[in-house]
Amino acid sequence: xxxxxxxxxxxxxxxxxxxxxxxxxxxxxxxxxxxxxxxxxxxxxxxxxxxxxxxxxxxxxxxxxxxxxxxxxxxxxxxxxxxxxxxxxxxxxxxxxxxxxxxxxxxxxxxxxxxxxxxxxxxxxxxxxxxxxxxxxxx
Numbered sequence: 753x754x755x756x757x758x759x760x761x762x763x764x765x766x767x768x769x770x771x772x773x774x775x776x777x778x779x780x781x782x783x784x785x786x787x788x789x790x791x792x793x794x795x796x797x798x799x800x801x802x803x804x805x806x807x808x809x810x811x812x813x814x815x816x817x818x819x820x821x822x823x824x825x826x827x828x829x830x831x832x833x834x835x836x837x838x839x840x841x842x843x844x845x846x847x848x849x850x851x852x853x854x855x856x857x858x859x860x861x862x863x864x865x866x867x868x869x870x871x872x873x874x875x876x877x878x879x880x881x882x883x884x885x886x887x888x889x890x891x
Contacts, residue, residue: 764796
């Protein structure tokens with residue numbers, strides 16, 4: 753047995769994450785068999801989906817992809833120098849056999865954040881849009 757589900761004998765509940773229950777929906781899967789066994793052993797227990805608490809203070813960078821990073825770098829005063837640094841980070845990660853995105857993201861956020869002011873995606877998006885509008889007007 754694994755730890756996909758928790759049995760709480762005090763509250764008479766079988767607790768699992770939404771992902772575990774979704775996997776248990778597939779007939780014959782290991783999750784299905786595990787849940788069936790737990791339900792068989794504890795027929796009067798309630799089945800409960802565990803609520804995962806979201807950290808509201810954690811900064812999210814959902815739209816931070818390579819294209820966004822490159823667009824943001826391109827509007828910086830020393831864009832060429834920063835772009836070389838960016839490419840070097842990507843090459844370094846590849847040569848070390850590491851995933852490129854996490855290393856690049858970490859470098860980018862360190863480069864454009866400070867302890868006082870974390871990187872602000874909304875502000876950066878506005879800056880990129882403003883620069884694109886100015887470039888379009890100049891053309």
